[in-house]
Amino acid sequence: MTEVACARAGDLPDDLTEVEAGMWLAFRDGSAYDLRSGDAAVDDPHGGRPWGPERTVRAHTVCRLLLDGPPALTGRVASLKLTGLRIVGTVDLSGGTVAPYVELLGCRFEREVRLPEARFSTVRLVDCAAPRLEAARVHTEGDLHLPRCRFPRGIRLTDARIGTDLLLSQAVLGGDRTGRSVAADGLTVGQDLTAELLQSCGEISLRGATVGVSLSLRGARLSGAGGRWALNAPQLTVGRTLYLTPAGVGGPALSAVTPARGTRIEDFACQGGVRLDDGRFGDAVDLERARFGFTDDQALSLRRVQAPELRFLGERPARGQVLLSGARVVTLVDRAASWPGPGGLHMGGFVYENLVPRGPFSLAERLHWVAAATAEYNPEPYERLAAVLREAGEDEDAREVLLAKQRRRRETLPPAGRLWGFVQDGAVAYGYRPARAAVWMAVLWAAGTLAFAHAAHPPADPGARPQWNPALLALDLLLPFVDLGQAGQWRLSGAWQWLSAAMVLVGWVLATTVAAGATRLLRRG
DSSP: OOHHHHHHHTOOOTTOOHHHHHHHHHHHHTOEEEOOOSOHHHHOTTSSOOOOGGGEEEHHHHHHHHHHOOOOOTTOOOEEEEESOEEESOEEOTTOBOOSEEEEESOEESSOEEOTTOEESOEEEESOBOSOEEOTTOEESSOEEOTTOEETTOEEOTTOEESSOEEOTTOEEOOOTTSEEEEOTTOEESSOEEOTTOEEESEEEOTTOEESSOEEOTTOEEEOOTTOOSEEOTTOEESSEEEOOOEEESSSOOOSSOOOTTOEEEOOEEESOEEOTTOEESSEEEOTTOEEEOOTTOEEEOTTOEEEEEEEOSOOOSSSEEEOTTOEEEEEEEOGGGSOOTTSEEOTTOEEEEEEESSOOOHHHHHHHHHHTOSSOOHHHHHHHHHHHHHTTOHHHHHHHHHHHHHHHHTTSOHHHHHHHHHHHHHHGGGTOTHHHHHHHHHHHHHHHHHHTTSOOOBSSTTOOOOOOHHHHHHHHHOTTOOOSOGGGBOOOTHHHHHHHHHHHHHHHHHHHHHHHHHHHHHHO
């Protein structure tokens, strides 16, 4: 190409306004084009102050630059860097390939921004205002940054592919006509999805989304609308950790250490249901200090979730339910005050291998936790808790849990079964306290010996002269499987005959309950 041709390629189009001409030249130079007035109130893109022609460009000129712009000046890299501009018309880059770097700071879009199926290197819209962002199946090689932006009619990122990071921190989002503030089903993010201090009024839909590293909603404020979930993310895959935790405002990011002085803490707060069913998390699901406001028919649903660690450390929901059915975690870190009461917790098939309580969590509270999760008798939660306690070396606590299971089961039995259950419980605590049988035996033996010492005892065979021993007689009656030869040598009558029959019956009951308990212990081993 000749020098003349090169010069013509860089000529300004005739139809540009003065503001657009400045933008055109800044694009070729790769420099920022800043039209702010210096007055913060006037320059606020979300405020009500009007912006006139002196800082206005047309959307089709922006699209022309990005899709078919002039070459960069020698030694420069063409890029669109705008600050404080008003863009009228619809920015529509649907299906286009945008090679230049794009960065818009504090700009106003009068109409929605359309990027479906477009391809970018990196896009940064920071503190911008637009009615809506339509970007289904958009593809970026680098980042998509939307911090502090406001989209009253939400954003759509369905099946989008973000090469590195997606940033939504401090964005303010409203719902679209279906009630979704973020429609991002099938979204793929190569590294982090960071939406800290996000404000969302509408459903955030991340069904089947994949995040390569971490998904952070620290300090976010979510609110469902029209009966939808506030966060609807079944089959979500996160390479490391999902954070529904506090954020520090005015200080460093929060971690396990005490926040720096002057840091304001914003908890994660959610008004509406959260659905994470069938999710896969590489490190953890962290609910530290999370606050949930549910109606009676809403829930925090973690059904069939798989994660190495679940940190259930939020505030107890006053209403609604927590669903952990079928979830599998290695370590459950929890707090007694975080779990809902009876009817609010369901964890049938919930598998965990280690318990790490944060703060006091007595065995009685653990048993209440299990009972709260089983409105109807279900042995599996008791057996899981007992197995975890036994693995941790807490054998006595494990036996207490299994005893509680038997007592809970007794409530479901018919009257005869309940009566027999009370007998087993009182005698040997369903076999989990076998020493109690020896105590009962000793007490009954002593009582029988004292009673039979005053009994008339004619020999059963008038010609025989056996030696009377009330202690051996009482022991012979109590031991059903041992014959000491005493019971058949004497002819007892009246009340003594009834007493001997009662001791035989009690002996059989003790032996049966001990045998039933031993069978349970052997089966458990």
